[in-house]
Amino acid sequence: MVNKKVFSVSELNAYLKGLIENDSWLKNLWIKGEISNFKAHSSGHRYFVLKDKLSSLRCVMFRSRAMRLSFQAQSGMDVILRGYISVYERDGQYQVYVEEMYPAGMGALYLAFEQLKTKLEQEGLFDEGRKKDIPFLPRKIGVVTSSDGAAWQDIQKVVYKRFPSAHLVLVPTTVQGDNAPREIVRGIQLLNKAAEVDVIIVGRGGGSLEELWAFNTEIVARAVYYSRVPIISAVGHQTDYTICDFVADKRAATPSHAGEMVVPVQSDLIRLIKIYHTRLEKSVKSKLNLAKQQTAYLRNSVPFVFPERLLRDRMQDLDIEKQNLERNAKGSLREFGNQLALLTDKINMLSPFTTLARGYAVCRREKDNKVITASREVNEGDKVEVLLARGRILCRVTDKEEGEARNG
Known part of the structure; x- marks a missing residue:
């Protein structure tokens, strides 16, 4: 074993991890299989095994990624996922770190649709009480759709026919495919921040469930929910319903219907304004005539x-x-x-001077001016000041007698 490299287990696992993570093929790959042994940890992470008829592969999806799932994953479900391969060094096992995951097949799409619909409904995203009113006559109308699609053409045709002076602002996006949800979200956010529009139409023409799937994604639903500007969802045909329809402030059966909802007929509006103008003019004239009559009456009244x-x-x-x-x-x-x-x-009557005037007097010891009320309060030889109604007398005690006061 001279000059031979001896690896510890940790060193070998770290070495293999480095080899795998540096392989460009394993950094970003898509895998299809069936979920088994699915476990949702209290931390929010998801652990499961992806298998086919011959093999299986350990997978982990961390909480930050799992929160973006548009469906509730469970064992037995066929899925397509994207992620990268690495080694969990403690166990020496390689596994897939899942970045995103989608159900495979139409049945799985419908299941994902229902699961997301239930989730968002429970969170209150569909509540009618929080939905905003569509303005009667918007100054600017934002539109998020494909610039090449029939939806944009239909919206323009209907809006300009009904209200030729309307102002439409288009944010072109793809409306199907992997990038569509993110582009639709960016379009909504852009119109909220920069365009100063009064209402937004989000939509596209009809299609299959897969083709409309961008409007069934959670990120689009939440972008619609958090929009400051009222949103009209106009996705597909009248029978097509998407998650976007449930969250939006108003649902239009088709893009053309959205054009009808967003503006009145200008000629009808002008006609209505003329009718109101005539009524207002008549009302003002009537009130002026009444005021003139009242003024004339007052001028002929007695005070004038x-x-x-x-x-x-x-x-x-x-x-x-x-x-x-x-x-x-x-x-x-x-x-x-x-x-x-x-x-x-x-x-x-209560004044002490009145009492003195009736012949009574107030006696005070000269040494401390204390009023005397009993003979025991003075001694022979003490000087006593006698206050009369008029004047005072200074006396010296030569004798004293104890006892109660006598009348008479």
Whole structure:
């Protein structure tokens, strides 16, 4: 084993992983098979085995990719998927890392349609309450469809016939094939951001389920849902229904029908405007005549013909009001005066000076000006100030007697 390279298991797995990932054929390939052992992990990742009659292949689809699926994958379903091959080093097994996946066959298409329809309906994308009104007379009309298709020709023919001065803005896209969903989404987003349109028509002519499939994809449905501008879906014939129809603010049976929905007939509108103009003119004239009659009546009324009579009556009313005001004011002043006299008498009765005037006196100790109410509060020899109604007397205590006050 001299000079021989000895690999660890990890080194060998890493080496094989490098070989596989550098193979251009294995970086981006499409594979068809049947799903088995399908598992949806709580993380959002999907794990399954893709098999045919002779072989099987491990597959993993990470959450970010699985969220874009337009159908509910399950065991037993035939699918076509795109991805790249790499080695899961821990187990030393190669597997497909799935980028996108679609059901195979018509039955699978219908199943995917119903599954996506149910999913979006549960999320509220079809709710009528959130749908926007189509403007009566849009200034600009955006159209997302193929520039070469019959739908664009039908829309132009109907719109310009009904309203020759209409302004159509086309964002040309493919309407079928792998790139169609992304182009339709970009068209809707472009008209929302830059074109200043008032309504958008999204559609194409009739076709098979596979041909209409771009309008059954989740990314188109969500672009329609999040559009700030109202959208009319006009996909296929009257019997064709797509996911786009359910999400759009209005569904048109055909592109021609969308043209009828989006603008009125200009000649009918002009005729209607003339009718309203005539009615308005008659109404204004009628109101002006009525106003003239009322003005003439007022000019002939007493206040205008004999204004001095009205002034004389108002002056008489003013004199009466003046007399009433003076009488009421005098009565109020008299009542307030009586109340003031009563309050003054009550205050005088409660005044200590009134009590002093009846012969009573207030005695205070000279040393601290404390009012004396009992003989025990002074001692012999203390100086006492006696407050009278008029003047004061300064006394010295020579004797005192305990006991209650006596009347008389």
